[in-house]
Amino acid sequence: MSNFLDIPVEFSHPETSSVHIIPVPYDMTSTYRKGADRGPQAIIDASAQVEWFDIPTRSEPHLKGIHTQEAVACSEPDPIHLAPMVRDRVAAVLDAGKLPVVLGGEHSVSIGAFEAAAQKFPGSLTIVQIDAHGDTRESYHGSTHNHACVMARARDLAPIVQIGIRAIDKVEMDAMEPSRTFFAHDILDAPDGGWMDGVTDLLTDHIYLTIDLDGLDPSILPSTGTPEPGGLDWRTINTLIRKIAENSKIVGLDVVELCPTDHHASDFIAAKLVLRAIAECQSAHL
Ligand SMILES: [Mn+2]
Incomplete structure (x- = not known):
């Protein structure tokens, strides 16, 4: 894996890389489209086609080093x-x-x-999720660690904030905390971005950010296993990440659920989003 x-190599050495x-x-x-x-x-x-210079932060994130580890062995x-293992x-x-x-893979990798x-930052961590799905089922298809249970496991460890949600089960709805859930339809109805202040009000010192790519609208990123209409656009997700990074320290992040098809824009947008998130984290804190 390149x-x-x-x-x-001078910018990707494991010892000197900040990422x-x-x-x-x-x-x-995964239960719908595999891959x-x-x-x-x-x-x-x-990512080989993504420009190294990041315009919004006026930075070149690779100068602080980005090491790509060997892939985790995933035969379980x-x-x-x-x-x-993760x-x-x-x-x-x-x-x-x-x-x-972390690059997924289905969402259970998170x-x-x-x-x-949560172990590293006890008491000061909030887990922020960008996703179409609540993923708060306690168990699904016989596993507590199914992709549909990811945020139930997160909630066991730290407070959670859920953003872009537009597909949940009735049981999940009943157990949700309305003040910590930012439904996609409410976001789309509030184009001024004022809802983001509601997000930052909930943040603690340390943030783990989990980005399920189906949080984005499938009109821009259709290559996910379980696409849902009515999602976030590119500008909104970028502004949101910047606000989170400015408000708190993002200590780790993942981008998951790319299910590659022949829609190469999806792959590129995912790669660009990874670099943009790194750039915002570095610009704010590294
Ligand atoms: Mn999802």
């Missing part, structure tokens, strides 16, 4: 066994004072990353 951005990309090519529990296991490689392949059928990778990066960026971040 490295993210296809950067020279570690952790590919997790896992897809065992998220090919997501990390598609993002890395597309139940994500409950994958979580410790947790250990992410914990080592956090312990080194670097920014872990659970181990949540565990590592």
Whole structure:
């Protein structure tokens, strides 16, 4: 697997890099279109075409080093066994004072990353989710670590904030905290972005940001396993990430659920979003 951005080795050495990309090519529990296991490689392949200079932050994130780790071995059928593998990778990066960026894979790959971040920042972590789906089922298809349960596991570890939600089960709705849930239709009805102040009001010192790409509208990013209409646009997700990074320290993040098709714009947008998020984190804190 080549490295993210296809950067020279001087900018991708594990010791000197401020960012570690952790590919997790896992897809065992997705229920509609399979293929998220090919997501990390598609993002890395597309990243070779992303310009290194980031216009909004006027920065070149690779100058602070972006190391791409070997992919996590993903042969386990139940994500409950994958979580410790991801947790250990992410914990080592956090312990080194670097920014872990997990590339999925289906959303269950995030659970181990949540565990590592919650362990590292007890009492000060909030897990912020951008997603079309609530993912707060306690169990699904016999597993507590199914992709549909990711935010239930997050909620076990730290307060959560959910943004862009537009598909949930009635049982999830009943258990949701309305003040911590930003439904997509409310966001789209408030184009001035004032709702983002409601998000930042909920943030704590340390943030783990989990981005399910289906949080974006499928008109710009259709290559996800479970697309839902009525999602966020590019500008909104960028502004949101900037506000979060300015308000709190994003200590780790993931970008998950790219299910590559022949729609190459999806792969590119995912890669660009990864770089944009890194740029905003660096600009604010690294
Ligand atoms: Mn989703």
